[in-house]
Amino acid sequence: xxxxxxxxxxxxxxxxxxxxxxxxxxxxxxxxxxxxxxxxxxxxxxxxxxxxxxxxxxxxxxxxxxxxxxxxxxxxxxxxxxxxxxxxxxxxxxxxxxxxxxxxxxxxxxxxxxxxxxxxxxxxxxxxxxxxxxxxxxxxxxxxxxxxxxxxxxxxxxxxxxxxxxxxxxxxxxxxxxxxxxxxxxxxxxxxxxxxxxxxxxxxxxxxxxxxxxxxxxxxxxxxxxxxxxxxxxxxxxxxxxxxxx
Amino acid sequence: xxxxxxxxxxxxxxxxxxxxxxxxxxxxxxxxxxxxxxxxxxxxxxxxxxxxxxxxxxxxxxxxxxxxxxxxxxxxxxxxxxxxxxxxxxxxxxxxxxxxxxxxxxxxxxxxxxxxxxxxxxxxxxxxxxxxxxxxxxxxxxxxxxxxxxxxxxxxxxxxxxxxxxxxxxxxxxxxxxxxxxxxxxxxxxxxxxxxxxxxxxxxxxxxxxxxxxxxxxxxxxxxxxxxxxxxxxxxxxxxxxxxxxxxxxxxxxxxxxxxxxxxxxxxxxxxxxxxxxxxxxxxxxxxxxxxxxxxxxxxxxxxxxxxxxxxxxxxxxxxxxxxxx
Numbered sequence: 001x002x003x004x005x006x007x008x009x010x011x012x013x014x015x016x017x018x019x020x021x022x023x024x025x026x027x028x029x030x031x032x033x034x035x036x037x038x039x040x041x042x043x044x045x046x047x048x049x050x051x052x053x054x055x056x057x058x059x060x061x062x063x064x065x066x067x068x069x070x071x072x073x074x075x076x077x078x079x080x081x082x083x084x085x086x087x088x089x090x091x092x093x094x095x096x097x098x099x100x101x102x103x104x105x106x107x108x109x110x111x112x113x114x115x116x117x118x119x120x121x122x123x124x125x126x127x128x129x130x131x132x133x134x135x136x137x138x139x140x141x142x143x144x145x146x147x148x149x150x151x152x153x154x155x156x157x158x159x160x161x162x163x164x165x166x167x168x169x170x171x172x173x174x175x176x177x178x179x180x181x182x183x184x185x186x187x188x189x190x191x192x193x194x195x196x197x198x199x200x201x202x203x204x205x206x207x208x209x210x211x212x213x214x215x216x217x218x219x220x221x222x223x224x225x226x227x228x229x230x231x232x233x234x235x236x237x238x239x240x241x242x243x244x245x246x
Numbered sequence: 247x248x249x250x251x252x253x254x255x256x257x258x259x260x261x262x263x264x265x266x267x268x269x270x271x272x273x274x275x276x277x278x279x280x281x282x283x284x285x286x287x288x289x290x291x292x293x294x295x296x297x298x299x300x301x302x303x304x305x306x307x308x309x310x311x312x313x314x315x316x317x318x319x320x321x322x323x324x325x326x327x328x329x330x331x332x333x334x335x336x337x338x339x340x341x342x343x344x345x346x347x348x349x350x351x352x353x354x355x356x357x358x359x360x361x362x363x364x365x366x367x368x369x370x371x372x373x374x375x376x377x378x379x380x381x382x383x384x385x386x387x388x389x390x391x392x393x394x395x396x397x398x399x400x401x402x403x404x405x406x407x408x409x410x411x412x413x414x415x416x417x418x419x420x421x422x423x424x425x426x427x428x429x430x431x432x433x434x435x436x437x438x439x440x441x442x443x444x445x446x447x448x449x450x451x452x453x454x455x456x457x458x459x460x461x462x463x464x465x466x467x468x469x470x471x472x473x474x475x476x477x478x479x480x481x482x483x484x485x486x487x488x489x490x491x492x493x494x495x496x497x498x499x500x501x502x503x504x505x506x507x508x509x510x511x512x513x514x515x516x517x518x519x520x521x522x523x524x525x526x527x528x529x530x531x532x533x534x535x536x537x538x539x540x541x542x543x544x545x546x547x548x549x550x551x552x553x554x555x556x557x558x559x560x561x562x563x564x565x566x567x568x569x570x571x572x
Contacts, residue, residue, distance in 0.1 A: 052456060073459025088454035090447045092517035101447060102458030104440055116438045159458075 001064070003028045003198050004049070004080075004167055009058035011041075011048055011222075018044040020222040021058070028166065029196040031189060033209040035242055036219035042202050043085075045219065046169050050082045051075040063166060073102060079166035083173055085202075087156040091145030095137055096126035098144050099159045129158045133188070150181045157188065167198040174208055186212050206235050220244055268511030268523055270562040274555060275530050282537035289540055299422035302532030304329070304480045306425050308499055309506030309524040310432045311476035314469050316507055317436065319449035319516025320369065320376040322470065324361060324383035325477040325503050329496030331387040332358040332481030337400035337491025340407065347404040354482035355475055361387050362474020366467030376470075384500065391493035400491040411486025421483045428476070433521040445469055449516025505556050506531060511563070530555060 002025035011019040018041050026032050036042045047053045049060060051072040060067040067075055089098050097104075100122045106115035126140040135154035137147065144155055153173065160168050170189075174182040182205075189212045192199050203209055209216065210230060218226040218241035226233075226241040239245075283290040308325045315322045336354030339345045345353075361383055368379040413420040436442035444465050448455045455462050477496075485491045508514055509530055510523025531552050538548045 050457070071459065071461070072457060073461070076459050082457065084453075084457060086453070088451065088457045090450035090454055090517065092450045092513070093443075093447065097443070101454065102460055104443065106440065109434075109438075115440070116434070117440060117443060119438075 002026060003030075003063060005059075005061045006049075007059045007061075009045070009048060009055045009060060011044055011053055012056045018222055019048065019055075022219070022222070022224055023058075024217050024224055024227055026167065026198050026200060028198055029193055030215065031193050031199045031201060031213045033213040033216045034200055034202045034219065035206075035209070035216055035238060037242055040219040040242075041222040042219055043171065044222075046082060046171060046200070046202065049075075049169065050080060076102070076163075079164070080169070081160035081163070081165040081167070082169040083156045083160050083171060085171040085175065087152055089144045089152060089156060092143060094141050094143055095130070095147070095155050096123045096140040098155050099126045099129060099140075099162055101159060103163060125162070126158070129162050130154070133158055133161070134184075149176045150178065153177060153181070153185075157185070161192075165197060167200070168192060169200045169202075171202045172204065173201070174203065174205060182208065206238060209238075210235065216241075218242055268509065268526075268559060268563050270559050271509050271511060271523065271526050271530060274559060275526055275533065278530065278533050278537065282533065282540070286537065286540040289537055293417075294536065294540075296417070296419060296422060298529070298532045298536045299425060300419040301536060302528050303419075303421035303425035304484050304496075305499060305502045305506060305531065306525060306528035307428055307476050307480045307483070308496075308503035309510070309528045310428060310521055311473040311480075312500075312503040312507040313510065313512050313519050313521055313524040314432070314436065314442075314445060315376075315473045316504070316512050316514060317442070317449050317516060317519035318445040318466060318469050319452070320466065320469065321380060321504070322365065322473045322477075323377065323380040323500045324365060324387055325473060325480075326496040326499035327384045327387035327391070328358050328361040328474055328477035329481040329484060329499060330493055331361060331391040332478030333485035333495050334391040334395055334400060334481075334491040334493050336407070336478075336482050337403060337485050338394060340404055341400050341402055341491075347406045350404070350407055351410075351482060354485070355478045358474040358476070358478020358481065359471055360474070361477070362471040363467065365474065366470030369470060370463040370466035388493070388497075395491065395493045397493060399488075399493070401489065403486060403489055403491075407482075407486050408489050409486070411483055411488070421487065424479070424483060428479070429521060429525050436519060436521050441465075441468070446517055446519060449513075449519075451517075502531065502552075505552065509556055509559050 004026040007023050009019055009022045022045060034042050044053060048055050051070055055068060062078055062080060065078060090101065105118045105121050107118045109116045123140055130137050130140060133154065135158060137151050137154055144152055173185050177185065186208060189199050189201065201213060213230055215229050216233065216238055217224055288294060311325055312322060332354040335357035336350045339353035340347055340350035365379055365383050368374050369376045410420050444455065444460045447460060448462055448465060452462060481496065484495045506527035507524045509527030510520055512519040512523060534551055535548050538551065
């Protein structure tokens with residue numbers, strides 16, 4: 001059984017049909033590229049999976065559970081993490097707080113039934129995560145807004161990987177990065193695959209896609225127009241799918 | 247390069263220690279206290295310090311309310327009117343309805359909570375801008391207070407309620423005690439608990455808050471409700487101090503409350519806020535007022551001074567932050 005399975009997922013915004021019956025599946029440890037031109041419905045599709053949007057029709061199943069009625073917090077708890085293109089970071093919070101956003105461990109205050117955020121634990125675990133990722137973030141105490149774009153990207157990635165996800169969705173993770181940092185992200189994707197974590201990679205950079213992905217799914221006007229193994233396709237064919245010339 | 251990294255260090259380490267206190271405001275407060283101590287022989291004494299705390303308590307509590315709401319990039323312009331409404335409701339409960347005093351206290355807080363819930367629902371669920379919603383509430387709550395009382399103060403509260411405003415156990419005014427207690431609890435909620443952290447995150451980046459699973463609407467409703475409850479508490483104290491529920495009490499206080507929050511380092515656009523900062527901000531206003539009173543300076547000048555201090559503190563802060571970015 002697939003880890004993630006979408007059946008005929010539709011999403012309307014008023015009269016606009018952003019998704020017109022999308023079906024596909026992703027297995028554990030599989031790296032799938034989601035491709036499509038601007039406005040093809042990639043972001044809407046991903047936000048529907050993570051619970052920010054509710055599908056108008058259709059079924060989304062993950063790890064044997066139905067996601068359709070769940071909120072973003074519950075879906076994260078099941079093991080789906082997303083790294084958003086705008087990174088979704090709180091710029092006035094420090095690195096450690098951002099990594100633990102929405103999942104702060106707490107402890108009791110003097111044995112009272114009052115839960116305080118365990119900041120020492122957050123700092124220590126964030127520090128360990130940053131080290132494990134080999135990210136060049138100077139300190140977990142720095143405010144995220146004071147970091148460079150690449151460092152902020154590292155924070156967003158660290159947040160997605162800290163809570164043992166089963167599926168990581170990356171929306172244009174390399175768009176704003178320097179060459180060396182891109183290589184780092186691609187290595188990370190390979191590492192996730194090794195750990196049997198599934199990855200959905202949204203990217204305009206086909207070289208990245210062909211470097212790490214097992215399969216491509218192309219969206220056009222809210223529909224899947226191609227679902228092919230990387231080994232059985234070519235860059236030209238993929239471009240043709242995206243622009244609709246195929 | 248070296249200078250830049252040095253300049254970068256200071257605010258961070260400060261932020262991790264103290265939340266987000268505007269250092270300039272601490273400096274202003276210290277300078278004010280020192281200057282006034284030299285200028286007036288009556289200023290530096292325990293009894294005058296307690297007077298300042300007493301005089302600052304109501305504005306200070308409203309300042310904490312504003313701090314929570316502004317932390318989440320909201321605004322509550324209705325706190326002054328809700329103060330009046332809460333005081334009147336509590337006074338009417340014991341006075342006109344003859345209910346026991348604990349119910350009078352509860353009525354003030356519940357009256358404030360009711361206004362806050364309505365603010366929160368209209369802002370978070372109906373999606374009306376907070377500025378408009380709370381401006382509307384400023385009118386509605388004030389009008390309701392006037393309607394309920396026919397525009398006349400409701401005189402005479404039971405002793406336990408009056409004690410909340412006029413009591414002095416060990417010489418310390420009860421409002422000052424409540425003020426400090428509310429400050430301590432609010433500080434812990436804002437800086438150490440998820441409730442406060444999520445308020446800051448919502449104010450910083452609402453999309454990020456949603457994406458990480460924070461229930462943004464529910465949280466905003468809770469924040470406006472908290473603001474309403476604190477305004478109701480301030481109304482209770484105000485009424486107790488003068489032994490009557492005055493429907494015009496608290497007129498214009500919303501601006502002082504916001505001033506206290508901003509003076510304390512809270513970012514008007516959300517994401518950064520400090521209760522200790524708001525305490526300092528409220529004290530700056532209280533000290534200034536008290537000192538200028540002792541020096542027999544007209545209250546008209548006091549308003550000018552407070553306005554000038556606000557602009558000055560924010561300006562200094564911006565110069566500092568600008569230097570950091572450069």
